[in-house]
Amino acid sequence: MFKSGFNRINEQIETIVKSAKESIDDLSIPVRTKRVAITGLSRSGKTVFITSLIDQLLHQKKIPFVTSNHHPFKVSLLPPKPSVKRFDYYTFSKMVKNHHLWPEGTDSISSITLEFESKSKFPLQKSTTFRVELIDYPGEWILDLTMLSLSYDQWCEKVLGWLETIDEPLAQSYLQEIAKLTPKSSGRALEEVIHTKYANMIRHFKQKHYSSLTPGRFLMPADLADDPLLIFAPIHPSDSPLYHTFKARYETYLNDIVKEIQLEHFKGFDRQIVLIDVVKALQNGPTCYTDMKNGIRTMLSLYDHQDKNFLLQWLSPSIKKVLFVATKADLVASSQHNNYLYLLNEMVEDIRKELDINHIKTDTQVVASVKCTQTVMSKYHGKTLSCIRGIDAKEERLVEIYPGEMPSSFPPPDEWDPNDYAYEAFLPPRKSYKEDEPFDHINMDRVIESIIGDLL
Numbered sequence: 001m002f003k004s005g006f007n008r009i010n011e012q013i014e015t016i017v018k019s020a021k022e023s024i025d026d027l028s029i030p031v032r033t034k035r036v037a038i039t040g041l042s043r044s045g046k047t048v049f050i051t052s053l054i055d056q057l058l059h060q061k062k063i064p065f066v067t068s069n070h071h072p073f074k075v076s077l078l079p080p081k082p083s084v085k086r087f088d089y090y091t092f093s094k095m096v097k098n099h100h101l102w103p104e105g106t107d108s109i110s111s112i113t114l115e116f117e118s119k120s121k122f123p124l125q126k127s128t129t130f131r132v133e134l135i136d137y138p139g140e141w142i143l144d145l146t147m148l149s150l151s152y153d154q155w156c157e158k159v160l161g162w163l164e165t166i167d168e169p170l171a172q173s174y175l176q177e178i179a180k181l182t183p184k185s186s187g188r189a190l191e192e193v194i195h196t197k198y199a200n201m202i203r204h205f206k207q208k209h210y211s212s213l214t215p216g217r218f219l220m221p222a223d224l225a226d227d228p229l230l231i232f233a234p235i236h237p238s239d240s241p242l243y244h245t246f247k248a249r250y251e252t253y254l255n256d257i258v259k260e261i262q263l264e265h266f267k268g269f270d271r272q273i274v275l276i277d278v279v280k281a282l283q284n285g286p287t288c289y290t291d292m293k294n295g296i297r298t299m300l301s302l303y304d305h306q307d308k309n310f311l312l313q314w315l316s317p318s319i320k321k322v323l324f325v326a327t328k329a330d331l332v333a334s335s336q337h338n339n340y341l342y343l344l345n346e347m348v349e350d351i352r353k354e355l356d357i358n359h360i361k362t363d364t365q366v367v368a369s370v371k372c373t374q375t376v377m378s379k380y381h382g383k384t385l386s387c388i389r390g391i392d393a394k395e396e397r398l399v400e401i402y403p404g405e406m407p408s409s410f411p412p413p414d415e416w417d418p419n420d421y422a423y424e425a426f427l428p429p430r431k432s433y434k435e436d437e438p439f440d441h442i443n444m445d446r447v448i449e450s451i452i453g454d455l456l
């Protein structure tokens, strides 16, 4: 049988397409890897957020905003480099889903890489593969990075100056103690007394929800507990042996711990998510709010290109996008999520302007990584109001509470009464998950779209 001219042309086209496809396949293009830093002050929700992020991407059953916008994609987990601990997604998700408990506070740096394989939008290309690397670390350690730009004297001046401004008896007592030091002050016993007083004070401040506390290893020493390297504290400059010993240990701490161990993990990030516990700020009053805001600003000053510190310069230029996320949105009635977003926007407004000057794109979102509550209409003092129903963390039983109205703007300091906001901590829901069922969440799909949607 004769082939029609049309068929011959068709066959030739097919051959050309096939060989073009093969030559594209042969090009061994290295897999693109984007590094996403999940940062946030201590207890802001990083570990739970990363666990939920992975869970949503692996199962893809509750992220319609992502799945309906893109070609189908598959996600698998790869181990990190051998030198880094693996983020223990399986243990954490099991703990939340099966045991209905939260993971403990993080005490070491860990990492995990997600490999995405997505069907190409173009017929000539095979499916595209890219990787997203995530790191988790103890929130207490993040502010240590900013110590890198401070000499011992500058750090002391900053910390002691701050202690003078806060209305805390322990701060006064510490300042009085160090005022007694003389040019002859020396000896291990005295070093330990001053260090212990300072370390206990900042641990106490952490309980009181202060955020700008350094050094992080005093709060979360991990493998350095009882290491003499940590025996230092801020004191006024002098020629005393005590001052010289503290100064030397401060410098060793920066070089051996902060630079060598911690900084290594913060280099070369492309995108950053900053998690903020805005409910905590509202609930603990103006001092906590200001302190938290300062903590976040300090954390992000790493990207200030005006900074003359070469280490910070080396770290900063790769970040192109920062997403600010208010976590634990399930503590807030769903009708008040807009106000929750307004509060977040207000909190990060100045910081966003600073990042904008440095050509870093920013965005904001409110999220619950694991939705633990339902919003229900209930009678409260004779009125029907939006209440929150969930397993109360203290009472370990199902409760319904009315946490108060979330304002659309932070109150002026003299009108800000933390008692107006009765937000409670909740345990993960006591539900039984179907196989492959991810966590219920609020807006995790919006976050995924915002941070990696362009790659899919």
Ligand SMILES: Nc1nc2c(ncn2[C@@H]2O[C@H](COP(=O)(O)OP(=O)(O)OP(=O)(O)O)[C@@H](O)[C@H]2O)c(=O)[nH]1
Binding pocket: 040, 041, 042, 043, 044, 045, 046, 047, 048, 049, 102, 103, 104, 105, 106, 107, 137, 138, 139, 140, 327, 328, 329, 330, 331, 367, 368, 369, 370, 371, 372, 425, 426
């Ligand atoms: N209701 C609710 N609570 C949450 C959620 N995420 C975190 N939490 C609460 O916040 C606490 C801290 O969460 P983590 O993820 O451990 O916080 P982290 O930032 O990793 O804390 P560090 O490791 O100490 O820096 C948890 O123990 C929960 O009580 C959430 O989505 N909903």
Ligand SMILES: [Mg+2]
Binding pocket: 046, 047, 048, 104, 105, 106, 136, 137, 138, 139
């Ligand atoms: Mg953690």
